[in-house]
Amino acid sequence: MGRLDWCDAFVHLRGRSIDFSGRPYLPSIYASSARRIVLRCSRQVEKTTFLCNVVLHTVTTMPGVRVIVVFPRQDQAGVFAKSRLMPMITESPVISKVLLGPQGRRPQVMHMQFRNGSEVYIRAAFHSADAVRGIDGDFLLIDEFQDIAGGDLPVLEETLSHSAHRRVCLTGTPKSVDNHLEDVFRRSTANEWRVPCACGHQVFLDEKVLGPEGPMCPECRQTIDPATGLWVPRNPQSAWGAGFTLNHLATPWLNYPELLERHDSYNPALFRNECLGLPTFLGDHIVTREEVEACCGSRPMARCLDDVPVDGQRSLIAGIDWGGGAVSRTVLVIGFIRDDRFIVVHMVRFPAVEDPNEILRQVRQCCQRFRVVAVAADGGGNGNVYNNLLLHELPSIAGLYAMLYSAAGQQPTQRAGRLWNWTIGRSPSLGMVFTRIKKHRVEFPRLEDSRSFLDEIWCEVAEYDDHQRTIRYTHPETQPDDTLHATNYAATLARHMFNAAMRFDG
Missing domain, CATH: 3.30.420.240 (Nucleotidyltransferase; domain 5)
Structure with missing residues (x-):
């Protein structure tokens, strides 16, 4: 059973079974077997839910595994542990039974030790990677990677040096192109969600598709449906790992009038980062892509x-x-x-x-x-x-x-x-x-x-x-x-x- 099907069968979120409907972009992300994965996303596209699901699937199906989850700040780490991961464990009957046992005994939230021998370490590393030194892990998950201290990824990856698994998952919302999130995304396969138009154009979901009534092809001005998109890698031969970029326009809960309102009220850099999941640039581009x-x-x-x-x-x-x-x-x-x-x-x-x-x-x-x-x-x-x-x-x-x-x-x-x-x-x-x-x-x-x-x-x-x-x-x-x-x-x-x-x- 693949990770997505497993989560669909066993994970509960907010009191009911998790629902992946209307998300055609998810199967490829969940199915990736790359040793490194990077998700470059806008806000509110369920990337934290993805991290929770990766943790749950890993610690439940691989007894004795050690997962390290890193955030820039301590408050982010605490919210993830107490308000996101732990509720999903306790609300999912099968997962709770495997990890917590019949009594449902809750572990320490920043170092979760489970009944099947698996462990989750949750740490903050804003200024340096010192918080994870001395921890041996098998999986390393980093959220808000763009705010982690530059150059710390190799140090953080050293926690996996003795593991046979050595899996890394990075997620974040881009800032400028001069940022380590953009660097690793560029080195990855850099999959883009491209939507086919009747004119033959493969449309990338950026500012140019914002029509008055909905997303449209910038070439012929016809309406397009982001749900019909396909992943297209910019760098298919990458040896670094798999990369995916995703934004509001691809999601099933998109409120298009609100998105246009944000486009008009946000400054261009903020809109590009937060809503489109795309980086901004140091100065004026001489030529566009x-x-x-x-x-x-x-x-x-x-x-x-x-x-x-x-x-x-x-x-x-x-x-x-x-x-x-x-x-x-x-x-x-x-x-x-x-x-x-x-x-x-x-x-x-x-x-x-x-x-x-x-x-x-x-x-x-x-x-x-x-x-x-x-x-x-x-x-x-x-x-x-x-x-x-x-x-x-x-x-x-x-x-x-x-x-x-x-x-x-x-x-x-x-x-x-x-x-x-x-x-x-x-x-x-x-x-x-x-x-x-x-x-x-x-x-x-x-x-x-x-x-x-x-x-x-x-x-x-x-x-x-x-x-x-x-x-x-x-x-x-x-x-x-x-x-x-x-x-x-x-x-x-x-x-x-x-x-x-x-x-x-x-």
């Missing part, structure tokens, strides 16, 4: 030269944003110019933990497989070493351009042989990428192949630099933008070489 995704064509990601359109096979340029350390990853983007449009044919990223020599080998093999004619690569930091090594291993390319950002751009200067230095204006060159995206002068492979890479482009925001008195582009600390820079390098060099060829032909 929809604008970037609209640049995707119908062709799949090329895997070899034969997959590349014939008119681009002899003019492919590679852009590389070298990684370094334990966080930054290397991203490689390959494309060519066609009719003043930069056509991306291949994108690949290499994990930060990879051996540098292995990354260099894979980058070389990829460039050789596509027979790139030139490379534009990050010239700062590790790039100074990587670029010389890569140039030596690619004798057939016309040149390698070490790209350096500055406030103002310059023309490329030949450093030695096929190695060039090129200082480009950071804001002007990135601004050109964004402008070309808005004008559909960049084309990416089909959306299902490109989606996770595109997240590293639309995340960029604009901030005013008081020192330089200029607008600069930045990104949340938890959201990399490596693909943006690799694309910028490749597109800049491709346009340069295309224009040079046109002048030569003229």
Whole structure:
């Protein structure tokens, strides 16, 4: 029996059997077998009920198991233990008999020890993870994860280090994209509840669907029914775990006029967080996710030269944003110019933990497989070493351009042989990428192949630099933008070489 069916059969809530009707989004969440699960939700979508059900199912069906439930504040932990979890135990006859015995003897609420040997520890960890040190657990559940001290998840997960189960469940309501809840959600499968429209559009439930009478398709303005939605993963190959995002618009108890009233009365950030379960941003977005995704064509990601359109096979340029350390990853983007449009044919990223020599080998093999004619690569930091090594291993390319950002751009200067230095204006060159995206002068492979890479482009925001008195582009600390820079390098060099060829032909 699956967890959802088990809860339907045995859990009682507020004096009667729990009711899951009208919630087509729940089966996939309850059925997930991923070692890590993250729920990024708006308020009032029953995420705390989900945590209670996970606890009840686990401690009842797995005698001797230890579950640790963590909240940011002590009052939240107390309310969960006394007003949510304990009443569900005592009101559910079968569960109460298994856990409390015939006498129904209640355990200590912050450390529940049950008749079948299972235990539940309920703790608060706002400033640090010290409250859970020394506890050995099998399951770790964290509510309001966005308010837990940043960087504490690895410490909290250490409580599971001796367990054969080592299951983690995180729930929370997003704040800004620069938050650890958004970080883990981005690393997960990041399932979105998308509603099919008769026009063929798969509608994501955000501000754009708010019609005067009910949710509607932002493309054709037809009414849509959120109950017909399906989970669509943004990152289906994730090794981190399963992620789900859910908000008021998908729930069966939605009072749409009240939601519109909140939309009109709440500030935009609060409405986006609390009602839509979506993060807000540090500054103004340069391009939206929809604008970037609209640049995707119908062709799949090329895997070899034969997959590349014939008119681009002899003019492919590679852009590389070298990684370094334990966080930054290397991203490689390959494309060519066609009719003043930069056509991306291949994108690949290499994990930060990879051996540098292995990354260099894979980058070389990829460039050789596509027979790139030139490379534009990050010239700062590790790039100074990587670029010389890569140039030596690619004798057939016309040149390698070490790209350096500055406030103002310059023309490329030949450093030695096929190695060039090129200082480009950071804001002007990135601004050109964004402008070309808005004008559909960049084309990416089909959306299902490109989606996770595109997240590293639309995340960029604009901030005013008081020192330089200029607008600069930045990104949340938890959201990399490596693909943006690799694309910028490749597109800049491709346009340069295309224009040079046109002048030569003229």
